[in-house]
Amino acid sequence: MHVDSPQYGVIRQFQRSDINRVLEIASHSLTEYYTSSLIFDLYESWPEGFTVYTVDNEIVAFMIAARNTPNEARILMFAVDEDHRRQGIGEKLMQEFVIFASMNGFISLKLEVKTDNDSAINFYKKFGFVITSRLRAYYSDASDAFTMWKII
Numbered sequence: 001m002h003v004d005s006p007q008y009g010v011i012r013q014f015q016r017s018d019i020n021r022v023l024e025i026a027s028h029s030l031t032e033y034y035t036s037s038l039i040f041d042l043y044e045s046w047p048e049g050f051t052v053y054t055v056d057n058e059i060v061a062f063m064i065a066a067r068n069t070p071n072e073a074r075i076l077m078f079a080v081d082e083d084h085r086r087q088g089i090g091e092k093l094m095q096e097f098v099i100f101a102s103m104n105g106f107i108s109l110k111l112e113v114k115t116d117n118d119s120a121i122n123f124y125k126k127f128g129f130v131i132t133s134r135l136r137a138y139y140s141d142a143s144d145a146f147t148m149w150k151i152i
């Protein structure tokens, strides 16, 4: 159940000036280390795949996706600030991205997730992603990933 749904949340495209806040959320929420140059490279290669969610003009969540193939988009980074989870923000970002991807000719979405990240796996399953494979020692700490996939 969603609690305290933010009333004034806005989804917008990333801007270069957002980088510090995005890196801050990433460092608290994701286990891999990401640099600003990597994020800018991803942004330059497909700006439409990079969205942020703001509440009262502060970024509280972001999603970065890339074009995997002409028909498949891949979600590379996705995080909601810890204080704003379970309020439906991740759901809104995912719904918006699915609509955008389907309107732009993509037929599937793919991502990798740590095999012990139950909350994210539950989240993705809720949106119709299924586990298709296990990637051994995928992450820098040698932990495994599940590949998850969804037809849109």
Ligand SMILES: CC(C)(COP(=O)(O)OP(=O)(O)OC[C@H]1O[C@@H](n2cnc3c(N)ncnc32)[C@H](O)[C@@H]1OP(=O)(O)O)[C@@H](O)C(=O)NCCC(=O)NCCS
Pocket (backbone or CB within 6 Å): 001, 002, 029, 030, 078, 079, 080, 081, 084, 085, 086, 087, 088, 089, 090, 091, 092, 111, 112, 113, 114, 117, 118, 119, 120, 122, 123, 124, 126
């Ligand atoms: C995964 C993540 C993005 C979900 O964002 P969120 O805004 O908290 O998710 P929502 O509130 O939109 O949840 C939607 C649904 O997902 C499922 N879900 C979300 N968090 C869950 C949790 N901790 N445990 C179980 N199910 C969960 C629920 O079905 C939920 O619906 P409900 O609240 O009506 O029960 C967020 O937990 C996060 O940032 N995690 C840390 C970073 C991360 O793991 N990113 C993914 C890397 S692959």
